[in-house]
Amino acid sequence: MAGMMGCLNRPIEPLEPRRTSTIVERLTQSSVDKIDLVLGIDNSRSMADKQQILELAIPDLVKGLVNPRCLDQNGVPAAMQPTGPVDPCPIAGTKREFEPVVDIHIGIISSSIGGHGADSCPDQENNTCAPNPNFTNNDKGHLVARSDECGGGDVPTYENKSFLAWDPKQKLTPPGEGNLDNLVVSLRNMVIGTGQIGCGYEAQLESWYRFLIDPEPYEKITAIDGKATPEGLDQTLLAQRADFLRPDSLLAIIMLTDENDCSIKEFGQFFFAAQLKNANGTPFHLPRARAECAANPNDPCCLSCGQNPGSCPMDPTCFDANNNVKALTDAEDASNLRCFDQKRRFGIDFLYPIDRYTTGLTSVTVPNRAGELVPNPIFSDLNPLDSNSTVRDAGLVFLAGIVGVPWQDIARNKDDLTLGFKSAAELEDLDSNGLSTWDIILGDPATLTPPADPHMIETVFPRSGVNPITGDAIKQPGDPTNPINGSEWTVKNVDDLQYACIFDLPTPRDCSDASIVSCDCKDPTNDNPLCQPDPVDPTKRTLQTKAKGYPGVRELQVLKSIGSQGITASVCPKQLSAQDQPDFGYRPAIGAIIDRLKIALKGQCLPRTLTPDAAGQVPCLLLEARRVEESLVGQCNACKELGRQPVSTEHQAAVQAAKQDPIAEASDWNCFCEITQVTGDNLVACQDKLENPPLNSAGEEVNGWCYVDATTTPYTGNPDIVADCPETEKRIIRFVGEGGAKAGATIFITCSGE
Numbered sequence: 001m002a003g004m005m006g007c008l009n010r011p012i013e014p015l016e017p018r019r020t021s022t023i024v025e026r027l028t029q030s031s032v033d034k035i036d037l038v039l040g041i042d043n044s045r046s047m048a049d050k051q052q053i054l055e056l057a058i059p060d061l062v063k064g065l066v067n068p069r070c071l072d073q074n075g076v077p078a079a080m081q082p083t084g085p086v087d088p089c090p091i092a093g094t095k096r097e098f099e100p101v102v103d104i105h106i107g108i109i110s111s112s113i114g115g116h117g118a119d120s121c122p123d124q125e126n127n128t129c130a131p132n133p134n135f136t137n138n139d140k141g142h143l144v145a146r147s148d149e150c151g152g153g154d155v156p157t158y159e160n161k162s163f164l165a166w167d168p169k170q171k172l173t174p175p176g177e178g179n180l181d182n183l184v185v186s187l188r189n190m191v192i193g194t195g196q197i198g199c200g201y202e203a204q205l206e207s208w209y210r211f212l213i214d215p216e217p218y219e220k221i222t223a224i225d226g227k228a229t230p231e232g233l234d235q236t237l238l239a240q241r242a243d244f245l246r247p248d249s250l251l252a253i254i255m256l257t258d259e260n261d262c263s264i265k266e267f268g269q270f271f272f273a274a275q276l277k278n279a280n281g282t283p284f285h286l287p288r289a290r291a292e293c294a295a296n297p298n299d300p301c302c303l304s305c306g307q308n309p310g311s312c313p314m315d316p317t318c319f320d321a322n323n324n325v326k327a328l329t330d331a332e333d334a335s336n337l338r339c340f341d342q343k344r345r346f347g348i349d350f351l352y353p354i355d356r357y358t359t360g361l362t363s364v365t366v367p368n369r370a371g372e373l374v375p376n377p378i379f380s381d382l383n384p385l386d387s388n389s390t391v392r393d394a395g396l397v398f399l400a401g402i403v404g405v406p407w408q409d410i411a412r413n414k415d416d417l418t419l420g421f422k423s424a425a426e427l428e429d430l431d432s433n434g435l436s437t438w439d440i441i442l443g444d445p446a447t448l449t450p451p452a453d454p455h456m457i458e459t460v461f462p463r464s465g466v467n468p469i470t471g472d473a474i475k476q477p478g479d480p481t482n483p484i485n486g487s488e489w490t491v492k493n494v495d496d497l498q499y500a501c502i503f504d505l506p507t508p509r510d511c512s513d514a515s516i517v518s519c520d521c522k523d524p525t526n527d528n529p530l531c532q533p534d535p536v537d538p539t540k541r542t543l544q545t546k547a548k549g550y551p552g553v554r555e556l557q558v559l560k561s562i563g564s565q566g567i568t569a570s571v572c573p574k575q576l577s578a579q580d581q582p583d584f585g586y587r588p589a590i591g592a593i594i595d596r597l598k599i600a601l602k603g604q605c606l607p608r609t610l611t612p613d614a615a616g617q618v619p620c621l622l623l624e625a626r627r628v629e630e631s632l633v634g635q636c637n638a639c640k641e642l643g644r645q646p647v648s649t650e651h652q653a654a655v656q657a658a659k660q661d662p663i664a665e666a667s668d669w670n671c672f673c674e675i676t677q678v679t680g681d682n683l684v685a686c687q688d689k690l691e692n693p694p695l696n697s698a699g700e701e702v703n704g705w706c707y708v709d710a711t712t713t714p715y716t717g718n719p720d721i722v723a724d725c726p727e728t729e730k731r732i733i734r735f736v737g738e739g740g741a742k743a744g745a746t747i748f749i750t751c752s753g754e
Contacts, residue, residue: 112198114138117228141210149195206263403552486529687717693737703737
């Protein structure tokens with residue numbers, strides 16, 4: 001590397017302390033050297049085929065991070081590539097896209113977290129895996145490493161902690177996995193072992209929130225006096241979180257799901273969304289919604305007939321002849337459709353708001369069980385007794401979703417997925433009709449504006465309309481010629497939804513076989529686009545040849561809300577027949593994820609220009625904050641290490657400002673030093689020489705930092721040092737020698753006039 005880079009272009013809020021006018025910012029210094037990767041995998045019915053496709057993409061994911069390609073000076077992959085992550089580029093003049101990541105934690109979370117206090121999704125179910133019990137309805141937000149959904153043990157993991165640790169340099173204590181092939185095999189087995197017999201009320205969002213963010217994950221939840229009541233603290237989860245999540249890693253969450261999220265609120269009476277039976281064993285149905293809901297779910301009087309109407313007028317449609325509140329019928333309230341269009345259908349939104357997940361991924365504080373704001377675990381140091389107190393900022397947290405949306409809608413080219421999926425910025429671009437891709441696939445749920453693509457509308461009944469990107473018209477039942485979702489279909493029992501997209505199964509599935517757990521063609525008279533006539537008995541359409549994806553509306557809302565930290569891909573692959581092609585399976589999805597993460601992995605560049613003085617220095621102070629053992633506090637604050645100097649009296653205000661940073665309390669810094677901005681001959685070496693540490697004219701190593709800017713005329717330093725920066729951001733704070741942050745330290749920057 002030409003030198004460690006300082007970054008100011010991640011979303012950072014300036015601090016404005018009460019007792020000083022000094023404004024400081026946290027500086028994300030250098031490239032990232034570790035990743036904590038969470039795979040959030042839906043384990044409900046119909047997910048086995050998607051898990052198998054993801055399993056095939058695991059080598060692309062792992063090798064893309066740990067063994068990045070070597071590129072020539074034009075960014076073209078070299079003809080020869082290194083065989084392993086610690087090998088150099090074999091062709092002179094080529095270099096890695098980014099430094100291989102040699103420290104990765106990889107864990108899996110399923111979408112099943114139980115019934116939220118209801119009677120559905122019990123912790124133990126005895127039919128599906130008979131004679132063995134099925135324990136996968138409630139994985140509790142814990143890491144799962146099972147090798148088989150019906151038992152049979154776990155895949156071996158790092159210290160039996162249920163996650164994998166990539167450690168080719170064997171620096172962990174004890175050492176982690178150093179063999180890349182072994183890592184890939186273990187992860188592939190874990191993906192398949194997640195299974196597809198979990199809870200049908202899929203909590204794709206809440207499951208990773210529970211594991212990573214929830215400050216008080218409950219031990220159990222039960223209905224007490226008609227209200228869901230969380231109790232206790234899940235110490236197993238808290239221990240797993242502390243072992244898995246490092247404070248200074250790049251955190252990436254990858255969701256794989258074919259359905260919309262159903263993260264039910266876990267308090268009050270919201271658990272009724274997952275309730276199946278009345279106390280007497282008869283089927284439970286929710287009360288119907290007031291009449292206002294059908295016309296406008298945002299109407300203040302759109303309530304459940306079972307709620308107190310307050311100032312709203314009495315609604316006679318809510319009551320039967322005996323003045324009892326009317327419940328919905330079987331056809332109106334299929335238990336497995338409780339999670340869509342809730343406000344209109346039930347008068348209540350039973351699900352956690354999208355803001356919960358946006359805040360969890362971006363804010364340093366989140367609400368606890370009592371609603372009080374407390375430190376967010378992903379922006380905290382969960383192991384304060386170790387030497388690492390650096391805490392990530394929101395720019396190092398990413399969420400990727402491989403979800404239900406037509407790939408044609410989010411591809412850079414609707415006919416050619418080899419060009420990849422659109423970036424977050426490209427999803428915001430407006431087309432000739434003034435629509436962004438988000439308008440097409442999501443609309444605006446808050447204002448009830450439907451997506452422009454009718455394939456993305458959630459409904460039981462056949463839709464109509466034309467995809468605005470491809471021009472493909474929705475086809476009615478019996479005419480499966482639409483290349484996106486085949487056609488609409490007749491949902492006879494009003495207990496399923498129309499599809500956003502479908503794709504060919506590599507191996508057809510005989511749904512007349514009663515032993516198959518999940519099959520979509522059991523009704524021999526269906527007109528479902530997933531089904532074909534049975535070759536043995538063509539009068540029965542029981543051969544499933546395609547798989548499905550439903551509109552992933554809530555997952556897409558979260559991805560949109562976090563902007564450039566979100567990565568959007570389709571659960572419906574373009575093709576599964578040519579495995580060596582770039583558009584095979586989930587390879588485009590993995591490519592989009594790697595492309596986004598590699599920007600952070602190779603360090604980022606400054607979005608704004610600093611102005612050097614006549615001596616070549618810029619008017620900035622770089623302050624290093626860290627925590628050391630109490631016996632070393634005095635020695636540390638003397639700042640006698642290379643590239644450091646004590647904080648001067650006039651700069652003490654910056655120390656006080658740093659102490660008011662949102663992460664300061666958790667970090668408990670007790671040592672502050674200025675990092676030296678080099679001068680004279682050392683400045684020339686820092687700005688001009690590519691090696692790190694550079695040597696000055698006397699042959700001495702240079703320690704400290706300098707400013708390099710290739711956007712000025714003339715250049716401030718050697719433009720090759722910032723060659724990897726975007727054209728408009730070819731400038732960095734360059735740390736050389738021992739000037740980089742000490743292990744576990746946080747760097748702050750304050751510049752006069754900025």
